[in-house]
Amino acid sequence: MYGVDLSPIMCRLARAKARQRRASVQVIRGDMRDFRLPERVDLVLCEFDALKHVPRKEDLARVAHGVSRALRPGGHFFFDVNNRLAFQKVWPGVWWIEKPGVVLVMRGGWVDRDGVRGQTDAEWFVREGNLWRRRREHIEQVAWTTAEMRRAMREAGFDRVRAFDATPFFNGDPRIEPGCRTFYLARKAG
Numbered sequence: 001m002y003g004v005d006l007s008p009i010m011c012r013l014a015r016a017k018a019r020q021r022r023a024s025v026q027v028i029r030g031d032m033r034d035f036r037l038p039e040r041v042d043l044v045l046c047e048f049d050a051l052k053h054v055p056r057k058e059d060l061a062r063v064a065h066g067v068s069r070a071l072r073p074g075g076h077f078f079f080d081v082n083n084r085l086a087f088q089k090v091w092p093g094v095w096w097i098e099k100p101g102v103v104l105v106m107r108g109g110w111v112d113r114d115g116v117r118g119q120t121d122a123e124w125f126v127r128e129g130n131l132w133r134r135r136r137e138h139i140e141q142v143a144w145t146t147a148e149m150r151r152a153m154r155e156a157g158f159d160r161v162r163a164f165d166a167t168p169f170f171n172g173d174p175r176i177e178p179g180c181r182t183f184y185l186a187r188k189a190g
């Protein structure tokens with residue numbers, strides 16, 4: 001099993017977690033637009049809208065080709081993305097998420113009004129003993145239509161692309177409305 005992430009800190013954390021759980025994972029610092037694995041694999045996962053962190057709309061084709069190269073024939077690519085509707089309806093609001101020792105406040109909207117990129121500012125409060133440390137993060141995501149997604153996958157050698165609306169997987173979370181988020185399963189031609 002291999003893990004790929006652009007951030008050295010995320011790679012370090014992933015290695016530590018794998019060690020803790022005695023999971024055999026080789027974590028590679030790389031860019032999803034041009035990564036290479038030491039061998040071909042049966043499944044590539046890109047979850048929690050990681051794909052949408054690429055800076056440009058055209059980057060989708062590079063990711064699709066890279067994933068196709070990493071897969072054995074008949075292998076699958078599973079990923080999820082936020083859609084344009086999420087940037088329109090969900091991101092402009094304020095989100096408050098509270099878990100033991102962590103509070104997250106998010107405020108979002110558009111980077112550009114033509115519907116290509118959304119943005120959100122995340123403020124993290126992380127408990128450290130009796131104090132709370134505050135951290136800021138700015139996140140931008142690209143929006144593709146389902147048709148653009150299917151075209152990019154087919155051009156990269158995937159012969160079957162299935163799309164599932166994410167709403168039923170979020171157990172009635174009112175923030176995830178139909179059409180806002182999609183899971184994709186693409187099969188590389190055998």
Ligand SMILES: C[S@@+](CC[C@H](N)C(=O)[O-])C[C@H]1O[C@@H](n2cnc3c(N)ncnc32)[C@H](O)[C@@H]1O
Nearest residue numbers: 005006007010030031032033047048049050053
């Ligand atoms: C929303 S997180 C998802 C992390 C992980 N998949 C999970 O479910 O916990 C997005 C991740 O994408 C990584 N990332 C952003 N741009 C990337 C790129 N071009 N290539 C590889 N990783 C990237 C970030 O460093 C971050 O760890």
